[in-house]
Amino acid sequence: MAQSVWGYDRENGPEHWHENYPMAKGDKQSPIEINSKDVRHDSSLAPWHASYDPGAAKTILNNGRTCRVVFDDTFDRSVLRGGPLIGAYRLRQLHLHWGSADDHGSEHVIDGVKYAAELHLVHWNPKHGNFAGALKQPDGVAVVGVFLKVGKTPKPEMKRILEEIDNIKTKGKEAPFQHFDPSILFPKSRDYWTYHGSFTTPPCEECVTWILLREPIEVSPDQMARLRSLSKNGENEPMCPLVDNWRPLQPVKGRIVRASFK
Ligand SMILES: NS(=O)(=O)/N=C1/NCCS1
Numbered sequence: 001m002a003q004s005v006w007g008y009d010r011e012n013g014p015e016h017w018h019e020n021y022p023m024a025k026g027d028k029q030s031p032i033e034i035n036s037k038d039v040r041h042d043s044s045l046a047p048w049h050a051s052y053d054p055g056a057a058k059t060i061l062n063n064g065r066t067c068r069v070v071f072d073d074t075f076d077r078s079v080l081r082g083g084p085l086i087g088a089y090r091l092r093q094l095h096l097h098w099g100s101a102d103d104h105g106s107e108h109v110i111d112g113v114k115y116a117a118e119l120h121l122v123h124w125n126p127k128h129g130n131f132a133g134a135l136k137q138p139d140g141v142a143v144v145g146v147f148l149k150v151g152k153t154p155k156p157e158m159k160r161i162l163e164e165i166d167n168i169k170t171k172g173k174e175a176p177f178q179h180f181d182p183s184i185l186f187p188k189s190r191d192y193w194t195y196h197g198s199f200t201t202p203p204c205e206e207c208v209t210w211i212l213l214r215e216p217i218e219v220s221p222d223q224m225a226r227l228r229s230l231s232k233n234g235e236n237e238p239m240c241p242l243v244d245n246w247r248p249l250q251p252v253k254g255r256i257v258r259a260s261f262k
């Protein structure tokens with residue numbers, strides 16, 4: 001029985017998504033390549049601020065396509081402000097995209113450079129009532145993207161997420177994940193690029209203000225190996241490594257990418 005749900009395999013991967021999700025062929029799709037020569041420095045761009053409540057963290061889940069941490073977003077408890085945004089956007093979840101080897105795995109590409117992984121912190125604009133309503137609005141969602149590069153020094157702040165991975169090895173596994181402030185994952189620099197795009201997963205709604213941090217965080221080879229030890233299959237199904245859960249580059253179609261830095 002061919003899988004009907006979307007995924008990253010030949011028969012259900014990114015080249016097929018538009019068959020069930022027509023927005024995947026839109027003019028403001030993500031990810032894109034950021035070419036520094038085309039970026040516009042915008043001195044009017046404000047700094048961004050995340051004020052997250054560690055108590056909002058709830059659970060960590062393997063949904064067969066990524067590893068996701070979900071947060072309580074029933075009120076303005078963990079919010080992102082500033083940058084290109086108007087108002088406070090509520091943190092709903094974070095997840096990652098990664099490759100089968102260290103030389104690829106990120107979704108956005110910077111001047112030809114692919115990182116080993118890309119962390120997404122997903123926030124939505126409460127002026128649109130709820131997350132489902134926000135998906136229909138161009139200013140509905142803000143995703144902060146953090147690039148992961150492999151080096152010698154492990155990122156201790158990643159340990160919390162990676163230690164939980166042993167408990168969510170297979171699809172559908174969920175574990176409590178509390179007392180966690182994801183801002184510890186941010187790099188030192190606040191420099192960012194921003195542009196308007198979409199979710200990189202179906203239905204690929206074009207509701208995202210992307211805020212991509214210029215400075216990658218460094219993780220160790222062991223930490224990447226742990227991420228790659230997740231399985232996309234369920235507990236009693238044949239083992240299938242959860243790797244290469246990234247969407248290929250999409251057409252920029254004349255969009256302007258702004259930088260907060262020179
Ligand atoms: N990878 S992504 O963050 O652009 N895609 C998403 N789909 C639903 C919530 S986040």
Ligand SMILES: [Zn+2]
Binds near residue numbers: 095097120200
């Ligand atoms: Zn993502």
